[in-house]
Amino acid sequence: MFTRFGDIDRLFGTMNLLQRKLDNLYGAYGRPSGYKWELESAVPKTNLYEHGDNFEIKAEVPGLEKNNLNVKIQGNYLEISGERRSDAPEGYKTHKTERGVGSFSRSFTLPADVDSTKVKATLKDGVLYLTLPKHEAAKPKKISIN
């Protein structure tokens, strides 16, 4: 018998945990689960957020240097391209290579035009952060009531 909402929450918590375990089991047992940089689909995973006057983009680019990356913007069209080079050391025997190398290109159509002159891009800990200010016309406006 459930006596409190907390009990129901706990039940769902347990169910979610089981679901995650099952996802892990059937998805890619013993293999990197979704974080492999595959050559066939060599595109970094990307998140897009809308934050007031800006769009914020985050992309996973582990092992890439600043000069391995290109960001191009035109209107609401954004293109991120780059190349991941091998960081295999000299004179070592290779046992396992899962991380993959190669070049990629990915393009996005943003929900609105952005001001390409004010775009900021930062690379930190293998994640590319882009701040894209919206074009004047696309900014949220406050309408005053007379």
Place this chain on the structure above:
Amino acid sequence: MDRAQEIVKQDERTVEKTHELYEATPAVDIYENDNEILLHADMPGVVKENISVDIDNGKLSISGVRKLKTEGAATYTEFSDVEFVRSFSVPQTIDVEKVEAELKNGVLKLHLPKSEAAKPRQIEIKTA
């Protein structure tokens, strides 16, 4: 005390441990030379403070927690906060005291030096 109250009281004592974060297996490259085993692991977005490397009884476990600050409403997301977890068997001949780790551009590089006894030795052949 009725039965319902009893159940509530018992629940408050049991602490359930559940992983809040999704677990992912990081992609790993492994290299070896005469002196060391070198391990490269992709861990984008993980900061130094959130990485732990443990070697115990021939088992190497690496774990890195990624917590990214997000602002605004998500239009779409392909990745989220995650815990990168992976473990390996390592030979007992690894010199645990001298293991070195570096983190750069979201890649963890782990140097596992072999102990002196395990290194290959050139044996001189004497002619009688």
